[in-house]
Amino acid sequence: MQYKSQAVAKPYFIAAIGLFVGQILFGLIMGLQYVVGDFLFPEIPFNIARMVHTNLLIVWLLFGFMGAAYYMIPEEAETELFSPKLALTLFWIFLVAGALTIVGYLALPYATLAKLTGNDILETMGREFLEQPLITKVGIVIVALGFLFNITMTMLKGRKTSISMVLLVGLWGLAIFFLFSFYNPHNLVKDKFYWWWVVHLWVEGVWELILGALLAFVLIKVTGVDREVIEKWLYVIITLALVTGLIGTGHHYYWIGTPEYWQWWGSIFSALEPLPFFAMTVFAFNMVNRRRREHPNKAAVLWALGTGVMAFLGAGVWGFLHTLAPVNYYTHGSQITAAHGHMAFYGAYVMVVLTIISYAMPILRGRAANPEKAQVLEMWSFWLMTIAMVFITLFLTAAGILQVWLQRVSDTPMSFMATQDQISLFFWMREWAGVVFLIGLIVYLVSFFVKGDTRSASAS
Amino acid sequence: MSGIFTKAMARNIFYGGTVFFFLLLVALTFDTNKTLPKRDNSANLTPAVIAGKKIWETRNCIGCHTLLGEGAYYAPELGNVYKRRGPEFIKAWIQSQPTGAPGRRQMPQFHLTDEELDNLVAFLKYSSEINTANWPPNIEG
Numbered sequence A: 001m002q003y004k005s006q007a008v009a010k011p012y013f014i015a016a017i018g019l020f021v022g023q024i025l026f027g028l029i030m031g032l033q034y035v036v037g038d039f040l041f042p043e044i045p046f047n048i049a050r051m052v053h054t055n056l057l058i059v060w061l062l063f064g065f066m067g068a069a070y071y072m073i074p075e076e077a078e079t080e081l082f083s084p085k086l087a088l089t090l091f092w093i094f095l096v097a098g099a100l101t102i103v104g105y106l107a108l109p110y111a112t113l114a115k116l117t118g119n120d121i122l123e124t125m126g127r128e129f130l131e132q133p134l135i136t137k138v139g140i141v142i143v144a145l146g147f148l149f150n151i152t153m154t155m156l157k158g159r160k161t162s163i164s165m166v167l168l169v170g171l172w173g174l175a176i177f178f179l180f181s182f183y184n185p186h187n188l189v190k191d192k193f194y195w196w197w198v199v200h201l202w203v204e205g206v207w208e209l210i211l212g213a214l215l216a217f218v219l220i221k222v223t224g225v226d227r228e229v230i231e232k233w234l235y236v237i238i239t240l241a242l243v244t245g246l247i248g249t250g251h252h253y254y255w256i257g258t259p260e261y262w263q264w265w266g267s268i269f270s271a272l273e274p275l276p277f278f279a280m281t282v283f284a285f286n287m288v289n290r291r292r293r294e295h296p297n298k299a300a301v302l303w304a305l306g307t308g309v310m311a312f313l314g315a316g317v318w319g320f321l322h323t324l325a326p327v328n329y330y331t332h333g334s335q336i337t338a339a340h341g342h343m344a345f346y347g348a349y350v351m352v353v354l355t356i357i358s359y360a361m362p363i364l365r366g367r368a369a370n371p372e373k374a375q376v377l378e379m380w381s382f383w384l385m386t387i388a389m390v391f392i393t394l395f396l397t398a399a400g401i402l403q404v405w406l407q408r409v410s411d412t413p414m415s416f417m418a419t420q421d422q423i424s425l426f427f428w429m430r431e432w433a434g435v436v437f438l439i440g441l442i443v444y445l446v447s448f449f450v451k452g453d454t455r456s457a458s459a460s
Numbered sequence B: 001m002s003g004i005f006t007k008a009m010a011r012n013i014f015y016g017g018t019v020f021f022f023l024l025l026v027a028l029t030f031d032t033n034k035t036l037p038k039r040d041n042s043a044n045l046t047p048a049v050i051a052g053k054k055i056w057e058t059r060n061c062i063g064c065h066t067l068l069g070e071g072a073y074y075a076p077e078l079g080n081v082y083k084r085r086g087p088e089f090i091k092a093w094i095q096s097q098p099t100g101a102p103g104r105r106q107m108p109q110f111h112l113t114d115e116e117l118d119n120l121v122a123f124l125k126y127s128s129e130i131n132t133a134n135w136p137p138n139i140e141g
């Protein structure tokens, strides 16, 4: 570790991993409820489990992004963090607020939670992914502002690299677009229209800047390739991302009451959205092939390459699959959507956070890389989780194709529930793949506790 | 990517491209908002519909169902349920939950009053009259 204050990243990473475990457990609960409908009912109805699953995902990724920024920015700026104390205070606020929110979901009827937490003052709850109580949303904004202040001040007093600029623009964008979660018009069409300004403009907009910056940082460190080259790539990637992704928002405006010209704008621009993801894959492999050093942390290199490939598959290929309006007419809101959502979130954002954790965590623990045995286990967990996710995606895609066929294309369409019965085999297989994913995650956790010979931290 | 294409050029294209396409998105948004009343059924946003939307949200219906194809995929599409089932069926259905049928997916009991049920139905009727460019492909959603 070059700067003492980088150490604040550690609790963020630990919290991220802890919440990741919770996310997966609730995923498995839901996966079982898909086929054993009354499992844990009425204690944990499906909609509650889903909120916990998706909100934990978002919150742990945010922990990961913040930890990444606290680790990277001092090193990029070549100066200590502006205020490590603020970073730690915000950590505890965010963790406690997050935990209380989850407890609230599980312990109270949602309507009661809404009443107790000020939803009557400003109605923001009950929309997918944005289910958090008003006070939690306000808390997120406060934590984000404190975090951005800290990071921005650090950067202002030090070296300003392209990587830190891109990261900062991405993180400010994340906070700014979250503000649309406070806008919930009575008009359902407008509600949906601006809901996507949070959801789409996050994952297919500003988050891609964060993704690119994290990947570029780790690639510089593990390959030793010239910064100028890597940063030029980074700008090309994020240009492609925003030029396609901003208007690409239109792929969500086909069937929600918005004008039909969006079918053209959305189809054309979002069809180009795979480009930045493809560029990212080429970038990662290219840099590793041109490496000037053999970094002892093999696992981190594997995660970085894996991010490139899986982000392209999940976001690029599976996104393209259903993004053209004539196709989306049949697949909209089906298991195909769920298949894509899983592989895209995993391949892009889960994997990039695990990449930076894999690179930074050993250094935060005082060594350049983990002992051989720990790395082997970590790489096993990489393959188990990644292959499990590929199978989850394939099973959901198969379920989705059948669903579309039976329920939407057929001359004698089946009802939704009858269709679900027909395709339950694939839901069973998804659940088993999910169990493999959990095993992979357990192996991942274990890898942190494996001891062995380590080289001391001469890490750069 | 070497030689004459420098990092500074890449950076400028990024900022220029981002500003241009963001402004284009804003312009399209502006136009959308202007033409929306022709399609969005906002003329029928009565107090009952507005109250119904709040019930929809505070019971987290979207956590199991889709509405105009967005939401969860565990239970049927409800954007067109008013047309599929009609008001009386919808109210009776909600009141009779959960079915308790073993192994079947269960919907919670929300203890809604008659007035709340009417508001919710008004919201679902309003939703079903939004012009969605003929989506879903058929009545099953």
Ligand code: HEM
Pocket: A128, A203, A204, A251, A252, A270, A271, A273, A274, A311, A314, A315, A316, A318, A319, A320, A322, A323, A324, A328, A331, A332, A333, A334, A337, A340, A341, A342, A344, A345, A348, A349, B069, B070, B071
């Ligand atoms: C890492 C980037 C991405 C992530 C994390 C992601 C994630 C998601 C998620 C979670 C949804 C479901 C939203 C909901 O619940 O309604 C979704 C929908 C969608 N995504 Fe992506 N996505 C990414 C990139 C892309 C790309 C690049 C494309 C196009 C090439 C794309 C095309 C779509 C489409 C068309 C839908 C709507 C599906 C429907 O109509 O039901 N996505 N995405």
Ligand code: HEM
Pocket: A024, A027, A028, A030, A031, A034, A050, A053, A054, A057, A337, A338, A341, A342, A345, A346, A347, A350, A430, A431, A433, A434, A435, A437, A438, B071, B072, B073, B074
């Ligand atoms: C053990 C593994 C997992 C299982 C069994 C599982 C199961 C599920 C289920 C049943 C749903 C609800 C689908 C519906 O609405 O009907 C869901 C939603 C979701 N899960 Fe998972 N999940 C798992 C892992 C993950 C992972 C690792 C991620 C992130 C990378 C993830 C991200 C999501 C997202 C983004 C949604 C919302 C999807 C959408 O709206 O289209 N899940 N998951």
Ligand SMILES: [Fe+2]
Pocket: A200, A204, A248, A249, A251, A252
């Ligand atoms: Fe999108």
